[in-house]
Amino acid sequence: MARNVPAARKATIAGLAWLVGFIIFFPVLWMFLTSFKTELDAFASPPSFLFFDWTLENYSVVQERSDYFKYALNSIWLSVGSTALGLLIAVPAAWAMAFSPTKRTRGTLLWMLSTKMMPPVGVLIPIYLIFRDLGLLDTRSGLIMVLFLMNLPIIVWMLYTYFKEIPVDILEAARMDGATLAKEIVYVLAPMAVPGIASTVLLNVILCWNEAFWTLNLTTSDAAPLTAFIASYSSPEGLFWAKLSAASTMAIAPIIILGWFSQKQLVRGLTFGAVK
């Protein structure tokens, strides 16, 4: 609107919005600040907001005493491995459904959607027992498989919606230009699909990194990612808030940054295209 909004109204809106943003973001900010305090300062009441002795000791301690990087590596393995596997299986499927739809395509897509809606608790026991008997408990590969299957519907769906947006006549033009199927895919389809694939990768990495059901139940130490590592702080010994904050800040930082860049993808992926 190019009309003149009265300055008072503009200021009220800005003030209100900033207040809301600040309140919602505050726990994150508070955690971030706490990570730089000593344990005594962290637990002190009344708490200090900015004026305390800033220290980096928590960050070094977290790595020394509890091998933070091992858990981070597991999180990375999990996210990357499950996403790579997901792409491998989902890209051909989404391609087929977007460019060669049959009467069954719609039904298949909706069925895949419905598999995502099954509560994990419904299959916890069999998966746990199968993993136990196959020696897959507390292994990265087992966990990668489970997360891959849980997120496969979302990956297929997202890729499908992106592929559908590629104009068919550009592919037909390639065909008229003499391209075989393989060349059509390599020279035309793939380059145009790359942004959509990247968005899907982004969202899936975030979902795997934050997954907190299977990672808590199927791992103990070897394959435990950051979610489980942080969970271990729920019943610790002695003062731990500052260390918890440091560990948490490190655990969430990469994902918050990725998340800030993936808002649009989130809307598309988690609403299965129902909201545009």
Added chain:
Amino acid sequence: MATQQTKTLARFMAAPSIVLLFLWMIVPLGMTVYFSLLRYNLLSPGEESFTGFSNYQYFLTDPAFFEALTNTLVLVGSVLVITVVFGVLFALLLDQPFFGQGVVRLMVIAPFFIMPTVSALVWKNLLMHPVSGLFAYIAKVFGLQPVDWFADIPLLSIILLVSWQWLPFATLILLTAVGSLDGEQKEAAEMDGAGPFSLFFYIILPHLARAITVVILIETIFLLSIFAEIFVTTGGGPGLETTNIAFLVYAQALLQFDVGGASAGGIVAVILANIVAIFLVRMVGKNLDA
């Protein structure tokens, strides 16, 4: 586009994902159904016996089940109300142009990307701790008694925590939907003499109805399975006050080792989720045809 070759090729390309998801659905779920009909306890393996529907009978008549069911419904319902109401309000607020709009948006979105275990522990310790938590400090500043959140009002505490996590999701979805409202429609309404409240109720809200429905359906699916937050803060307690169906099944399976009973509970959870799923699938299906 479809020649015969492409059609056959397409079938092969879709096959792996369909087969894998099919197995993922059938095999474990089938096993859960099978287990739910047995008397099977992990502490006494090899003594399984077929027991028909008695697990279901037991599970559904167990007072623990009713408490868990009530907790689940209260938890899901409250979070839905909070996130949708505030989601709409914040979406409308953030849609307005103002200085630093992008930054505020990022601040509001952030909680959704934080792993549940971190959110839960930050709230439990740094904010809600009755002695040194920030809320306790604020209470003291106003001369009030600090609340022992997770001991006295555990379910409400969890509700607040989960609402904080999911509010960004609702806000983001609704903000996207608000942004798609045609500016000219609003101008036409203004020409017709609509004030801000009429504008909201007659133009904006109906436009958002679809997005709100999607938010409700998707959140319900995920909220029914809340686990980590409970696991890490209260462990279901005190007593059963914060146990939802998901946690109850987990507790029975992995803490009490009652595979049979827990499987029955798992199937109950699946049925509940399926009821919601039917509506969501129908909605998305309509959108596919559009």
Added chain:
Amino acid sequence: MGRIVLEKVTKSFGDVKVIPNIDLLVEDGEFVVFVGPSGCGKSTLLRLIAGLEDTSGGAIRIDGQDVANEPPAKRGLSMVFQSYALYPHMSVRNNVAFGLKMAGETKEVIKQKVDHAASILNLTDYLDRRPGQLSGGQRQRVAIGRAIVREPKAFLFDEPLSNLDAALRVQMRLEITQLHQSLKTTMIYVTHDQVEAMTMADKIVVLNAGNIEQFGSPLDLYNKPANLFVAGFIGSPKMNFVIGPEAEKQNAATIGIRPEHVSILTTEPTDADGPAWPASVGIAEHLGSDTFLYMTVDGIGSMTVRASGEVALKHGDRIWLVPDLTRLHRFDADGLALDR
């Protein structure tokens, strides 16, 4: 080279028979336009010739060889799409070169041919830009360049001017016609705009619901329409149709007279003038070069009259309309022309 024959071609989508039966001969070097209302099957027919859709029956012969089972790449045809369908991630040069690259030509040959096509179409300055940086008209030319460079047996155009503004459309129409004159390659051109059809075509195929209503040169269709449909489709403003007593006087179920073949009498007509219809002016459109009069004719109904130059008439004026009997068209009860 470029002689295309359609023999008993049919096309069904599921149970719907979109094209019941088409027989058509396009001679080498002809500019043939497929024209008709939306949904008449003209684009479908073009896509069948291109190979982007499979026929449900019949043969498509290019230079004698039936290509109905060949993929598009093997038919030796080029197509210009309505949306241009340029590859967004490639430069103009690579867009134009793509077909040659697929055919396995050497880099030198490709460069030479691309540069040549670019000079014909005034694209030389844009060769390194991406489609996203070009205007609509420039993108059009790139699409045409991509088609030319492969030296096909025939060009297929699918409503290429629809997305351009009016002024650009006129210019591109001329350019495409000039291209045809210099290349002398067969061109099949689909449009819903009968002005494009009339101005560009050697022969026009008028399609309606998958059937060919008439196939002939533009002036054939204008002067001797075979039925009511063609008579009403070709010519702008539309031909006036009259039924009832006036038509019976001419021994026909319907008579048709084009707006430009009706004269105006402002004074009482004499017998020497022939049949004269009293009428009132509804709306008068003054363009300076022409005047269009939308009349209500006593006992007949609405009629459109086109007069040359300026005519000082306005709403409510009463005049007489005199049709040129030598340009009168007569149709029988089935809609077929009587003077064939």
